[in-house]
Amino acid sequence: MDDALAELLAHVVSLPDHEQVCVLDADGRVLAQDVVSALQVPPQDNSAVDGYAVRCADLVAGVALPVSQRLAAGSSGQSLKAMTLARIFTGASIAPDADAVVMQENCTVQDDGAVRVDAPVQLGQNIRLSGEDVTKGAVILSKGERLTPASLGLAASIGMHVLSVVRRPRVALFSTGDELVMPGDVAPQDMPPGAIYNSNRFFLQTLLKRLGCEVTDLGIVPDNCAATIAALRAASQNHDLILTSGGVSVGEEDHIKSAVQALGHLDLWQVAMKPGKPFAYGWVGQGSALAGGDTSEAGAHFIGLPGNPVSSFVTFLLLVRPFLLKLQGGHTFAHQSIAAQANFTRTRADKRREFLRVRRNATGALELFPNQGSGVLTSVVWGDGLVDNPAGQTIKSGDVVRFIPFAEVLS
Amino acid sequence: MDDALAELLAHVVSLPDHEQVCVLDADGRVLAQDVVSALQVPPQDNSAVDGYAVRCADLVAGVALPVSQRLAAGSSGQSLKAMTLARIFTGASIAPDADAVVMQENCTVQDDGAVRVDAPVQLGQNIRLSGEDVTKGAVILSKGERLTPASLGLAASIGMHVLSVVRRPRVALFSTGDELVMPGDVAPQDMPPGAIYNSNRFFLQTLLKRLGCEVTDLGIVPDNCAATIAALRAASQNHDLILTSGGVSVGEEDHIKSAVQALGHLDLWQVAMKPGKPFAYGWVGQGSALAGGDTSEAGAHFIGLPGNPVSSFVTFLLLVRPFLLKLQGGHTFAHQSIAAQANFTRTRADKRREFLRVRRNATGALELFPNQGSGVLTSVVWGDGLVDNPAGQTIKSGDVVRFIPFAEVLS
Structure with missing residues (x-):
C-alpha cells in the first residue's frame, strides 16, 4: 500500500x-x-493589561505619582514625563520612556488622583514587544x-x-452497478429483489467537497462496456480527475478496467490492503499527467474505488485524499497515525495490511467494531478512526497499535 | 472553567x-x-466475492460440476439445482439452496465449462447475510x-x-476596538501608529461557518457605550447569538459589560483560564433563553470573547463550540482530550488552568511553541493542538499531559 x-x-x-x-x-x-x-505584529510595543505605564526608576515604595496622560488602544502617546504615570489600556502603545506596565489590580488611586503602585515592578513587565508575533x-x-x-x-x-x-480540482464522480438505485427514486417497500441504494455517491461527494473540489455528479452508469467508455470519455474532457466506485473487481461484470485501457492506460491495479483491494489508478485520454502544463485538455486522472462502501470510504481517505491535496499543490498530505492501546483481541492475522474500524473509549483505549465486513458502513459511522494493522499481525488486548483518527483525515 | x-x-x-x-x-x-x-441492509443474503455459489453437500474433491445459472448484482436467481454451481458476482443475491460461495481464484474452469473447486469450503463462506449492516x-x-x-x-x-x-443558528458577529482596521481598507505602509488589523473577525467567521451557522458580520463597532448599545440592540432582534470580540476586559475603555447589562443581563463574567480570562456570557433583550419556545423574538444570547486573538480562538473552541452544538440540539459537545507525552519543560505554574499551544513531533510527543503570549496568533497556526494543563501544575519533559488536537474541535 x-x-x-x-x-x-x-x-x-x-x-x-x-x-x-x-x-x-x-x-x-x-x-x-x-x-x-x-509589517511587524504587533506594530509597536504595547500593553498586555489595563493599568499604568511607569518609569521603573521613578518608583519609590508607598509614594504615589500623578497621571500625566491617558493611552487607549488606537491612540498614540507622548514621552512619559519623569515622576509621572500614564493610564494605559490593553493593546495601547507604550509611551516613549515608559519601561513597564503595572496591572490596575496592583495599584491604588488616591483621592487626589495620584496613583500608588503596591507591588514590585520588573523592567519590561506587561509590555508586548513589537514583532513578537510577526516580524517585517x-x-x-x-x-x-x-x-x-x-x-x-x-x-x-x-x-x-x-x-x-x-484553483479547485474539478472531479467527475460516478458509480457503476446495475443493482444500484438512487435514494428518492424508489421507496424502500418498492425495491426490486437484489437492488440496493447507492450510498457511496453521498459520502464521496461530501468528502470531495470538504477537500475543496468542484464535483460533477454523473450518477449511475450501466454495467456495460459501451456505457462505461462513453461516460469516461465525456468526463475526461473537462475534469482533472474521474472518480468511480464499483466495477473494478475481477469479475466479468466489471468493465472499468477495459474501458480505461481502451481510452488511456491503467497504472495501478489492486492494492494489498483490507478493505480496499480492488483499487485502480490510470489516465483517460491522450498523454499523461506528467506531460507538464495544464493537462485538462488532454485527459484526466482516473481513480477507481471499490464498490463496497467501507472499502470505498477507506481508500478515499488513505489514497484519494493525499492525491487531491497534492493536486492542489499541498506540501503535506500523508495522514499521521498515533500510538494507542487496543482493548480488543484479533487472533486471525490477515495477509493484507488491515484498516480496522475502532472507537476510543473513555480511557483512550480502542474498541473494535464487531463486524469488520467491507459492506458494513455502520462500522464507519460508529467508529472514530482506523487501526493501521500490518499484514500478518495479530492483536491482543493491551497491545500498542497505530491509530488514525477520522478527524485528521475527514477534511 | x-x-x-x-x-x-x-x-x-x-x-x-x-x-x-x-x-x-x-x-x-x-x-x-x-x-x-x-429495510434490511443488505436486503438479501449476497456474495462477498466474484466466484461460484455452491451447495456444500454436493462437492467432492477433484470433481467438476456444471454451471446452471449466472447471478450478477441486481439480478435475482432461481433455486440452485442439485449437483450444479452458479456463477456469481460480488453483491449478487445468493441463489436459494446455495450455502457457500467459492472465490474464483480457488476454482478451475474446464474446457467443457464445468468448474472444479480446488480448496476446502465452509458452510456459509463468502455469504454476507441480509441485515448484517442494518436490520429493519x-x-x-x-x-x-x-x-x-x-x-x-x-x-x-x-x-x-x-x-x-x-435549522442553522443565526449569529451576529462584531468586534470592538478603535485600534482595529479592516484588511484591505488601509495598506500596511499607511497604518497609523497604534492601529492593528482585525484578525479575529476572520477566524471567528470561518469557525462559525464550519459549525453550520449563518453569520451576520457587523464589522467593527466604535469604543463607546452608545454605539455598543445600538449594535447589541439591533443584533438582538433577529439572531440567536451575538458574538463579540474585545471590550470585555476590566478597563474603562470596555463598554460591552455595561451595554449588555443596560439591555438584558450578564450571567458569566471572567473565567479562570489562560488564555481567555475576559470571557462573558449574558442575554440581550427581554426574558431569557430558558423561557422556552422560539426565543428569537425576545432577544439573543450574548457571548463576549476576549480581544486578544489567541484568547478569542481558544475560548471559541472550548466554550462557544459546545454552546453552538447544544443550540443545534447536538447530544455531544464536549471535546475529548487524549494522553500524550510532553517533550518540553514548564517550570512556572500558573494559578489559572492553562491551554498551551503545542505540536506533535514525529514520535508523537508534544513540542511547545516558545511564545505562549495571548497575542501571538502564530502559536495557533504553528500548533496542532492544546495542552490542557491544570492550575498550579508544572510540566517536565516526559510527563504525560492532556492533549486536545485541533482537528477534533475545528469542525
Missing part, C-alpha cells in the same frame, strides 16, 4: 492555475505563493500550506484581504 | 425549528429526529447526532434522500 501511494503521488503534478480569493472565502484552500509580512519580512504562511481558520486570521493580521490559491 | 462551561450550557435550549434538507446538503447538520430503517426497524442515526460523510452514506443506504435537521 505504501508503494501504491508513492506511485499514485508520483503521477500527480499540481494544478498550474491560481486564483485570488477573499480571505473570508479561503478556508481549506491551498496557498499558491508564500505570504510575506510588510517574515514568511508567515508558505506556498503549499492548506488554509485554516487560524491561518486566515494570521493573514488578516498582516493586512491581507485576498490570497493567491490553487 | 468547567463550572463556566456547565453554566453556559445550562442556559441553552436547543432551537425548536426543524427543516428538511437533501442528504447531499446535510453535512455537519444536527439531526432533529431519529432515522429508522424501513433499527435506529441507524439518532436525534442530536451531527451528520458526517459516513452517516450521510448510511442514511442513503436505507433510501433516505432528505433528512430533518435543526
